Amino acid sequence: MVDWTEKYRPTTLSEVRGNDSARDDLKQWAETWDDHREAVIVHGSPGVGKTSAAHALANDMGWDAIELNASDTRTKDVIERVAGEAAKSGTLGGGTGGRKLVVMDEADNIHGNADRGGARAVTRLVKEATQPMVLIANDYYDMSNALRNACREIEFRDVGKRSIVPVLRDVCRREGITYEDAALSALAQKNAGDLRSAINDLQALAEEHEVLTEDDIVTGERDTTEGIFDFLDDVIKEKGAEESLYAAYDVDETPDDLLNWVEDNVPKDYSGAELADAYGFLVNADKWLGRVRATQDYSYWRYATDNVAAGVAAARREPKGGWTRYGPPSYWSKLGRTKGTRNTRDYVARKIAEQSGCSMATARREVMPFLAAMTHHCKPRELTVAMAAAYDLEEEHVAFVTGSGKDTNKVQDIVADAEASKAEAAVEHSGGAFAGQASVEDVDASESGDTGEDEGDDTDEDVFVDDEEADTKSDDAEDDDMQSGLDEFF
Helix, strand or coil, rough: CCCCHCCCCCCCCHCCCCHHHHHHHHHHHHHHHHHCEEEEEEEEECEEEHHHHHHHHHHHHHHHEEEEEEECCCHHHHHHHHHHHHHHHHHCCCCCCECCCCCCCCCCHHHHHHHHHHHHHHHHHHHHHHCEEEECCHHHHHHCCCHHHHEEEECCECHHHHHHHHHHHHHHHHHHCCCCCCHHHHHHHHHCCCCHHHHHHHHHHHCCCCCCCCCCCCCCCCCCHHHHHHHHHHHHHHCCCCHEEEEHHCCCHHHHHHHHHHHHHHHCCHHHHHHHHHHHHHHEEEEEHHHHHHCCHHHHHHHHHHHHHHHHHHHHHCCCCCCCCCCCCHHHHHHHCCCHHHHHHHHHHHHHHHCCCCCCHHHHHHHHHHHHHHHHCCCCCHHHHHHHCCCCHHHHHHHHCCCCCCHHHHHHHHHHHHHHHHHHHHHHHHHCHHHHHHHHHHHHHHHHHHHHHCCCCHHHHHHHHHHHHHHHHHHHHHHHHHHHHHHHCC
16 A cells, blocks of 8 residues: 555645745755755644655755665664765766765654764764755754754644645545545644644544544644643642542653652742742652652652642632643753753763773763862873873863863874874784794694704793783783772872
8 A cells, every 4th residue: 555645645745734934944055055065954843844845945955865864874884885875976886977865764763972983974974065965953952053054944834724725635635535625624733733643643544434423523632832831830829639649640741750840830829838838748749759660660650740730720729711821841941951961971981881890880980070180181191191092082081071172182182192002902812823823833733843943952942932912911911900090090
């Protein structure tokens, strides 16, 4: 069965519904690419037509489109080999000449060192590309600052109901589907913002019903964004304790998220004693959630929900009227702002844990503070180089531990020296490529008597053995020195 989202994918930008301004910006970017030669990040919610617009643009411009999925080509080596070939030469495993449009989907799924240099490889790639590149992302701020700064940005907003209905009507006409107008309106409302999801639902319904009616549209699935704001109105302003508790059951949020929502928004309507009482219930809820985290017994969730919903509603002492601008928890935006820092911290902790045989939690809490104190601002330099070599750290990791800027020459030189130190250690401990062969030949010659010396003269063999022992002792001494350097970290 043919997927209708593919069957009716727009072939030109003029067929892309909604986002007229973003569509025009994308066309202008392509038409002036030879002047600026910048990549562009097209971002927005899933299903709003980002990838379809990119392919439609290629058709309009007469360019060949090469689509890559960043989640499948995440490592530095793969990105440089596959995407780099396409972006720099315009070919991928051969191919024809002419302009190519490189479309990298899910570009926000590359997170630096978790993908072994993938984010840095993409950033370098977009700067060096000789072909136009479109990076598709759901969350623009999930991408690194360096990558965002290297590209233009175009946002595709959610597709409105008025734009979805004509698309559904056109698909029904082409497929010969009989429908009620109210059914398509309900379907568009249910999938507000997501055109792709609306078409998928239409296809599923058409297989089960000869005539689409409004009753056929299942509206039981909640819109969590609208649901949470209704819940806040119920708890903070309108309903009593019992009704608020039932409202909590109808919201598709965990008790942790409900707590964050209510905690940030309740001061907008409560004050004085009622606010103090509300916070008292939220404190109780947080205690129950802590017990869940400690025991993994999720039956305690019900007590947290009791306090968040029924408790806060019970704290209300007077009616609340009017409209209040509720907003998402500030805690979430804080997590978004610090995500890059936390990823860097976790990478360093993981490397320490692997080398030391401890847990990541121990590495974060007990080892990293000592490393930070001992290598503050990269002093002493020798110890900082040894740390970077031992834990395979790059500029951003050394900067994180030492408190220095990752773009400074000092940090870059330390990482370069650490790489050189690792290379020297690899050569020294690997042995000569023909060492084993030479020793075998000498032994064979000695056993056969064909040594070129008198039979009683075993000087060469003794020298060979002595040299081997000397090398072994030297290697042992170096191992001891390296271990002693690592021991200083702890």
